[in-house]
Amino acid sequence: MDPTLWKKPEMVNRLYAHVEFLKRQLTIAQADAAAAQPAGPAPGSLPPGVVTKKLSEFEAMRRAAAASSEPATPAAVLGVAEKHLCDMRCRDVCVIDLTRREGFAPADAVVLATVDSPEQVWASAGGLMYQLRVTFPGESWAHTHMYGSEGSDWVCIDLGRTMVNVLTQEGREYYDIEGQWADADGGNVRRVAGAPPPSAPQQSIADLAD
Secondary structure (H helix, E strand, O other), X not given: OOHHHHXXXXXXXXXXXXXXXXXXXXXXXXXXXXXXXXXXOOOOOOOHHHHHHHHHHHHHHHHHHXXXXXXXXXXXXXXXXXXXXXXXXXXXXXXXXXXXXXXXXXXXXXXXXXXXXHHHHHHHHHHHHHHHHHHOOOOOOXXXXXXXXXXXXXXXXXXOOEEEEEEEHHHHHHHOHHHHHOOOOOOOEEEXXXXXXXXXXXXXXXXXXX
């Protein structure tokens, strides 16, 4: 199979689903062999040798794709993060450049994105990790840490020289990350093209009546 197919999200989804199916089949086959039931393997299961061979082929294909993939440079990782957040319809996506900051800085770039709910926070952050693994299959990402939990209003992904923060509107206002790291004139803040603008404040009926 052509290793470049790894770069197509639809093919990646199919391949991952297939390997999970093979793993389940291997578990069933191993259980059948251990039980040594006279009735034979469970209906629909595959012999252990077949499953092992398929997994080996899949692993060889993954390694070939990893060898031919582009390196996960900080600029490339940042580009993937920006595109993913825009594709997820996150609002007010911006990048704070900290490369020229004097003193301590948590990273070279801090990315911020706003979503509507805690569920979207978790989905957007988890989706980014998946997209990075798909785009850069040669990376282990063992150094990556994701802070926050499902249902929280803020998840921070530490990618080394890039930190990605996905927050609800309330979380973004409360934690005020821009206020901590942006220059007073906002000169080190770049608004990402293609990201929806911040939501306009909603007016109440009383405000409209005035």
